[in-house]
Amino acid sequence: MASQSIRHKRHLSYSSLGRLIAGVLLGLTVSTTALAQQSTRFGQYELHHSIVYTTFLSPEVAAEYGIARGADKAILTLSVRDVDSGEIAGRPMTIDGRTWDLITGGDMDIKEIREGRATYYIIPFEFLDREYRFFEFNFQPEGAEAPFEHKMKVQLWRQG
Numbered sequence: 001m002a003s004q005s006i007r008h009k010r011h012l013s014y015s016s017l018g019r020l021i022a023g024v025l026l027g028l029t030v031s032t033t034a035l036a037q038q039s040t041r042f043g044q045y046e047l048h049h050s051i052v053y054t055t056f057l058s059p060e061v062a063a064e065y066g067i068a069r070g071a072d073k074a075i076l077t078l079s080v081r082d083v084d085s086g087e088i089a090g091r092p093m094t095i096d097g098r099t100w101d102l103i104t105g106g107d108m109d110i111k112e113i114r115e116g117r118a119t120y121y122i123i124p125f126e127f128l129d130r131e132y133r134f135f136e137f138n139f140q141p142e143g144a145e146a147p148f149e150h151k152m153k154v155q156l157w158r159q160g
Contacts, residue, residue, distance in 0.1 A: 042148040044084040045141050049152065050077045054124070055159040065111070067124050071160035074127060076108075079120040080141045089118040094147070097137020101128050108137060129158035 039048045054062060054073040062069045076099075079090030097108045108123045127133045132153045140147040 040150060041083070042150075044082055045080050045144065045148070046083050047139065047148075047150060048077075048079045048081070048090070049150075051075070051154055051156065052077060053156075053159045065113070065122070067122070070126075071158045072126050072129065074125060074156060076123040076125065076135060077120060078123070078139070079118070080139065082141065082143070089116070090120045092119045092142040093121075093139050093144075095121060095137055095139045097135065097139075099123070099125055099133060099135045101131050101133050103128065105134075108135070127156045127158075130155065 038050050039046050041047075052075050054067055054069040054075060055071060057067060057069060059069065061067075067073075067075060078095065080093050081087055081090055092112075095108070095110050098106060099108050100106070104126065108125075111122050111124075113120055113122060123135075125133065132155050134151070134153045136149075136151045138147040138149050
């Protein structure tokens with residue numbers, strides 16, 4: 001079981017969700033600093049995770065993917081790769097989990113996105129300003145013999 005605590009308070013600008021997530025995940029793959037903070041190794045698999053404020057998405061991109069934008073809304077992006085195979089593209093996986101804060105919580109609303117050979121996942125959620133948001137989920141990469149468990153908490157700031 002892996003547990004991680006991350007604080008997010010950065011401002012980015014992107015024109016498409018695909019480029020946004022691909023850029024975030026590629027940055028995680030290439031940057032050793034980001035790897036230390038936003039990826040977790042599970043045997044031969046590496047889970048990449050990042051939080052993106054929805055205010056960084058254009059209204060058109062958010063509408064295309066059915067994502068509500070707002071100062072108190074964000075998405076968790078997930079991708080898993082098989083490190084031993086040398087592949088850098090995210091591979092398909094099954095995910096089941098929940099997310100919560102001091103007031104709200106429930107099952108994660110997971111959306112799969114496939115672009116070319118890459119598969120990644122987004123989980124939209126709302127958050128309370130300056131409070132922690134908790135994520136707890138099981139995931140099983142395609143080809144893995146058993147699922148893995150991951151827990152993380154993230155402190156977020158209202159955007160606007």
